[in-house]
Every structure is written in structure tokens, then in C-alpha cells.
Amino acid sequence: MPEANSKIALHTVPPISLRRRVTDHMMTGVAILTVLLVLTPLVAIFGYLVYRGVGSINWAFLTQTPKPVGEAGGGMANAIVGSAFILGIASIFGVPFGVGAGIYLAEFGRNRLGAAIRFTADVLNGVPSIVIGIVAFSIVVIYQKHFSALAGGVALAIMMIPTISRTTEEMLLLVPQALREAAYGLGIPRWRTTLSITLRTATSGVITGIMLAFARVAGETAPLLFTAFGNTFWNLRYDQPTAALPLQIYVYANSPYDDWHRQAWAGSFVLIVLIVSAVSAVRYAVRRGSFGAA
Amino acid sequence: MPGPQPVEQAKVTSAPGSPVTVLLRTSGGESSDRVFKAAMTACGLGVLGVLVLIVYELISGSGLSWHAFGFKFFAASDWDPVNEHFGALPFIYGTLVSSFLALIIAVPLAVGVAVFTTEMCPKAFRGPLSFFVELLAAIPSVIYGLWAFFVMIPLLTHYVQPFLHKTLGWTTLFDGPSFGLSMLAAGIILAIMIIPIISSITREVLMVVPQHQREAVLALGATRWEMIRIGVLRNARAGIVGGIILGLGRALGETMAVTMVIGNSPQIAKSLFAPGYTLASVLANEFSEATGDIYRSSLIEIGLALFLVTIIVNALAQLLVWTVTRGQPARGNA
Numbered sequence: 001m002p003e004a005n006s007k008i009a010l011h012t013v014p015p016i017s018l019r020r021r022v023t024d025h026m027m028t029g030v031a032i033l034t035v036l037l038v039l040t041p042l043v044a045i046f047g048y049l050v051y052r053g054v055g056s057i058n059w060a061f062l063t064q065t066p067k068p069v070g071e072a073g074g075g076m077a078n079a080i081v082g083s084a085f086i087l088g089i090a091s092i093f094g095v096p097f098g099v100g101a102g103i104y105l106a107e108f109g110r111n112r113l114g115a116a117i118r119f120t121a122d123v124l125n126g127v128p129s130i131v132i133g134i135v136a137f138s139i140v141v142i143y144q145k146h147f148s149a150l151a152g153g154v155a156l157a158i159m160m161i162p163t164i165s166r167t168t169e170e171m172l173l174l175v176p177q178a179l180r181e182a183a184y185g186l187g188i189p190r191w192r193t194t195l196s197i198t199l200r201t202a203t204s205g206v207i208t209g210i211m212l213a214f215a216r217v218a219g220e221t222a223p224l225l226f227t228a229f230g231n232t233f234w235n236l237r238y239d240q241p242t243a244a245l246p247l248q249i250y251v252y253a254n255s256p257y258d259d260w261h262r263q264a265w266a267g268s269f270v271l272i273v274l275i276v277s278a279v280s281a282v283r284y285a286v287r288r289g290s291f292g293a294a
Numbered sequence: 295m296p297g298p299q300p301v302e303q304a305k306v307t308s309a310p311g312s313p314v315t316v317l318l319r320t321s322g323g324e325s326s327d328r329v330f331k332a333a334m335t336a337c338g339l340g341v342l343g344v345l346v347l348i349v350y351e352l353i354s355g356s357g358l359s360w361h362a363f364g365f366k367f368f369a370a371s372d373w374d375p376v377n378e379h380f381g382a383l384p385f386i387y388g389t390l391v392s393s394f395l396a397l398i399i400a401v402p403l404a405v406g407v408a409v410f411t412t413e414m415c416p417k418a419f420r421g422p423l424s425f426f427v428e429l430l431a432a433i434p435s436v437i438y439g440l441w442a443f444f445v446m447i448p449l450l451t452h453y454v455q456p457f458l459h460k461t462l463g464w465t466t467l468f469d470g471p472s473f474g475l476s477m478l479a480a481g482i483i484l485a486i487m488i489i490p491i492i493s494s495i496t497r498e499v500l501m502v503v504p505q506h507q508r509e510a511v512l513a514l515g516a517t518r519w520e521m522i523r524i525g526v527l528r529n530a531r532a533g534i535v536g537g538i539i540l541g542l543g544r545a546l547g548e549t550m551a552v553t554m555v556i557g558n559s560p561q562i563a564k565s566l567f568a569p570g571y572t573l574a575s576v577l578a579n580e581f582s583e584a585t586g587d588i589y590r591s592s593l594i595e596i597g598l599a600l601f602l603v604t605i606i607v608n609a610l611a612q613l614l615v616w617t618v619t620r621g622q623p624a625r626g627n628a
Binding site: 016017020021023024027028030031032033034035038040041042044045048049093096097098099100101103104105106107108109113114116117119120121122123124125126127129131132133134137138139147155160161162165189190191194198215216219220221222225226229235248249251255259261264265268271275276279 | 321324326329330331333335336337338339340341342344345347348351352399402403404405406407409410414423426427428430431432433434435436437438439440443444445474489493515517519520522523530540543544546548549550554574577578581582586589593594597600601604605607608609612
């Protein structure tokens with residue numbers, strides 16, 4: 001049948017004019033041009049990062065703390081560990097909270113309140129990170145009277161919550177209703193069903209969401225400027241100023257010293273390797289895992 | 295949407311021994327159900343709580359400045375911490391100009407990429423291409439800033455700015471010495487940063503345009519471009535605008551990269567070659583050093599202004615995207 005139709009169409013539709021054909025080809029060209037224009041900076045940024053970064057990484061960079069101003073050498077070891085420390089604090093607050101909110105939205109949130117929370121989470125996602133820094137400053141730093149890893153962690157936790165809760169909700173909703181009903185049918189209470197069956201079935205998807213939130217806040221600088229503040233020494237106390245990789249990159253990039261610029265590139269390279277590997281791992285896991293969500 | 299799921303998933307939960315008996319033995323009655331629901335609801339309410347907390351802290355923190363300056367705060371253009379005169383106009387101007395400049399550059403490129411990936415690209419390239427564009431979104435802001443400062447700015451000062459001055463100098467938008475650190479640099483780096491957002495949302499919106507629309511237009515004898523223009527873009531208009539506004543929201547609040555390239559000088563200049571200052575940048579530079587109460591309060595008021603603008607912009611964008619993708623799994627047909 002399709003063949004017959006197309007034959008009729010060929011005879012009745014007037015031939016496509018030259019102008020229309022030229023426009024068609026031109027627009028294809030324009031679209032390809034935009035792709036090239038968009039990919040150019042991406043390639044340039046990655047290329048430059050690898051070019052400057054790989055050459056600048058050495059053992060000292062990964063194992064030492066910064067040298068005093070103007071002195072060459074030293075490294076960002078304390079900033080790398082500090083970043084992990086702040087992210088750890090952020091996860092302690094952000095992950096249970098976000099997953100809990102996600103469970104609420106998926107299991108109990110088919111109502112007005114659920115819609116309001118969903119909308120709020122989306123709105124929170126768009127709040128500029130620097131504003132969240134101000135809030136963390138007002139609720140933590142003011143009371144502690146000095147900058148601290150805890151304040152930085154709180155700021156990042158606030159940024160993680162919307163992402164985690166929305167992806168958790170999405171993943172839980174993918175779990176077939178029949179599985180829940182089967183559990184209810186066996187007399188298993190709702191909380192047990194949610195935690196041991198629904199959440200467990202969706203584990204890989206939920207972890208994906210957590211990793212994405214993690215990758216997103218790992219590179220954040222703005223909310224740490226006046227919360228974690230930075231530190232040139234080792235610190236693993238929650239109530240003291242703490243170095244973070246993005247902060248250190250920012251400070252070094254703004255400095256007038258060539259050796260610090262070199263280290264800023266090295267730090268960026270380390271940061272981007274960590275983030276891109278996290279994102280790619282997530283993408284791979286999602287494609288491989290039981291949920292074809294992406 | 296869930297569709298038929300593979301059976302293995304059910305097996306996972308029933309594989310070790312006889313978990314059902316374990317579950318039954320260890321589970322409480324209805325009271326624990328109620329506790330569970332209450333706990334999860336508390337987490338959900340916590341999300342609302344966070345927003346309320348943000349609003350409360352910003353409003354209470356900016357009270358001092360509000361009482362001292364009132365509405366004049368947003369109309370005055372002097373920023374003088376020494377004499378404690380504060381006006382936010384140069385920052386508002388800088389934020390708006392750099393963001394709109396970014397939109398002008400980013401929108402055609404982002405929409406072009408989205409159209410190419412959904413309508414023209416061979417299937418094999420589709421995945422990698424959208425992956426690369428998404429990678430752009432994963433790069434931290436500070437790395438964009440670093441790259442812009444050391445690589446893009448020298449290119450601008452040596453090649454782009456002299457060229458713009460020569461060809462478009464008569465508009466007076468491209469006047470003055472080209473130092474590099476400028477509104478133009480901020481606009482360009484912002485454009486690079488918001489392209490992935492606009493293009494991924496546009497892609498999602500284009501994908502929910504029903505296939506019949508395309509087939510119908512093609513059946514009328516349209517070329518591919520005409521099909522895209524009439525059958526696809528026209529139907530997805532509202533959603534694309536939503537994506538653009540979402541990109542605008544990101545550009546307005548973007549801090550680090552802009553701070554590193556805009557020059558940080560509170561002035562209102564017509565030329566795009568002149569340095570500027572944005573709401574977010576002034577917070578990044580001055581908040582931790584703000585000693586006086588009224589100084590800090592003024593900065594928090596700037597934060598409040600930034601917050602309100604981005605909230606309104608984002609809510610608007612959400613609504614627009616929803617009107618298009620509502621009721622359909624937006625990412626189902628990737």
C-alpha cells in the first residue's frame with residue numbers, strides 16, 4: 001500500500017523548485033556549522049586542559065601542601081583531600097534527605113503537597129550557587145564565628161538535595177506497580193516494601209542520581225568562597241577553614257605567579273578527570289543497568 | 295511508562311533463602327508504617343523548608359540595607375564601601391547586559407545543534423554528539439574561567455576586538471581600548487556555558503513532537519528544512535522558549551567564570567569592550583571581606599535581588615517546558 005501511495009504522490013506533487021532545494025541544503029549546512037562552532041570551544045578547553053595539565057602534574061603536586069607566596073613548588077594535596085572531606089559532609093546531610101524526599105514524592109506524593117515539593121525542588125535547582133553560599137554563611141558561619149568545612153558541606157548539601165530527590169523519584173516510579181502489590185499481597189507492610197523491595201530494585205538508578213549530584217557540586221567554587229574559605233594547611237576538623245580544589249584553582253588563577261598558574265591547570269585537570277570519569281561511569285552504568293532511563 | 299519489566303528484578307529480591315518470611319518476621323505493624331510515612335513526609339517538607347530558609351535568611355539579612363536605602367538601592371549607581379553609600383545599578387546593568395549578550399550568541403547555536411541532532415544527524419552520531427554537548431555542562435565554572443582568562447582573552451585582544459572595532463566601530467558598541475577583560479568576554483564565556491542547557495532542553499522538546507507531524511508535512515511535498523520549520527519548530531516553540539529562559543536563569547546567576555573575565559569595575563559603559571561587574575561577581579569578590587554591618591547587609595540584598603530574579607525566570611521557564619512536554623515521558627525516545 002505505501003508503494004502505491006508514493007507513486008500517486010510523485011505524479012501529483014509539483015517538482016520542488018531550485019530555490020527550495022537550495023534553502024534546504026543551506027540550512028543543513030548552517031546546522032552543521034553550529035555543531036562545529038559549539039564543539040570548537042569544547043575541544044579547545046579539553047585540549048588545553050590536557051596540554052597544560054598533564055605537563056604540570058607531578059608527585060609534589062599530589063602529595064604536598066602549598067608553598068608560601070612566591071615560592072615555586074608545593075602542591076594541592078590538602079585541597080584534594082579537603083574537597084573530599086567537604087563533599088563527605090555534604091553527602092551525610094544531602095543524600096538521606098534527598099532520597100527521603102524522593103521516596104515521599106514517588107510513594108506518597110500524588111497530591112497537592114507532592115506537586116508543591118516537586119516544583120520547589122525544580123526551583124531550588126535554579127538558585128544561583130553563590131546565593132546558597134550566603135545562606136550557609138548566615139546559618140553556620142555566623143554562629144560558629146569562623147569559616148568551616150561544615151558550612152561548605154551544608155552549602156553543597158543544599159545544592160545536592162533537589163537533584164537527588166527528583167532522580168530518586170523518577171527511578172522509584174520506574175519500579176513496576178505489580179512488584180509493590182505482590183509485596184502487599186504477602187502482608188509485608190508498606191515501609192518494608194518501600195525500603196527492601198522498591199528502593200532496592202531501583203538502587204542502581206538512585207545511585208546514578210547521587211553520583212550526578214556529586215559531580216555537579218564537586219566543581220562548585222562560588223558557595224565555598226565564604227563558607228569553607230580555603231586553607232593552605234592540612235585540615236580535617238569540621239569547624240575549621242578547609243581547602244577545596246576548585247577554590248585553590250580560583251586563587252591560583254588570580255595570582256600573578258607563573259608557577260601558581262601551572263598548578264591551577266594541574267588542579268583543573270585533576271578536577272575534570274574526577275568529574276568526567278564520574279559522569280561517564282554513571283552513563284555507562286545506566287546503559288548497562290536494568291533501567292533504560294537515559 | 296514502566297512497561298513490562300524483566301523478571302530478574304523480582305528474582306533479585308526473592309533469591310536469598312526465603313526473604314518473605316524474613317520480611318514478615320522483622321516487620322512491625324501499622325504504627326511503623328505511620329512512622330515511616332511521617333519520616334518521608336518530613337524529608338519532603340524539608341525541601342520546602344530549605345526554600346523558606348533561603349528566603350528568610352536573605353530577607354532578614356538585608357533588612358538593614360533596605361531600611362537605609364529603600365528602593366533607591368536599585369537606582370543609585372555609586373558603590374562606595376568606605377563612605378557606606380551603596381547602589382546596585384551597575385551590577386544589575388552588568389548582569390543583564392552580559393546575560394543577554396550570552397543569549398544572543400548562544401540561542402542560534404544551541405537550537406542549531408538540537409535540530410541537527412534530532413532531525414538531520416545519522417543515528418550513529420546522535421549519542422556521541424549529545425554526550426559531548428552534555429560534557430560541556432559538566433565542566434566546572436572555575437575551569438571555564440581559567441580557560442577564558444588564559445586562552446580566550448588573549449585571542450580576543452589580539453584578533454577579535456580589533457576586527458570588531460574596525461567593522462562595527464560605528465555602532466559605538468565596540469569602542470575604546472581592548473584590554474580583554476570586558477563585558478564582551480563575559481558574554482562569550484557565558485554563551486559557551488549555557489549552550490548545553492538550551493540545546494539539551496530543545497532536543498527534549500523536539501523529540502516529543504509527534505512523528506505524524508513530520509510525516510504529514512513531508513507528505514505535502516515539503517523539503518526537509520520546510521518539514522523542520524513548519525512541522526517541528528513551530529510546534530515546539532513554547533518549549534524552546536522555555537529552554538532559552540532556563541539558560542538565561544543560569545547565565546544570570548553564573549559567578550566564577552564571569553568574575554574572572556568581566557574586569558570587576560562598577561561602571562555603566564556603553565561599549566562592550568569596557569569592563570563591568572555583575573550581581574554574582576560582587577558577592578564573590580566582596581562578601582567575605584565585608585566588615586561593616588550595612589556593607590554586608592547591602593551585599594545580602596544584592597543576593598536577594600539575584601535570588602528573586604532567577605526564581606521568577608526559572609519558574610517561567612518550567613511552566614513553558616511543562617506546557618510542551620506535559621504528560622509525556624520527555625526522555626523516553628532517546
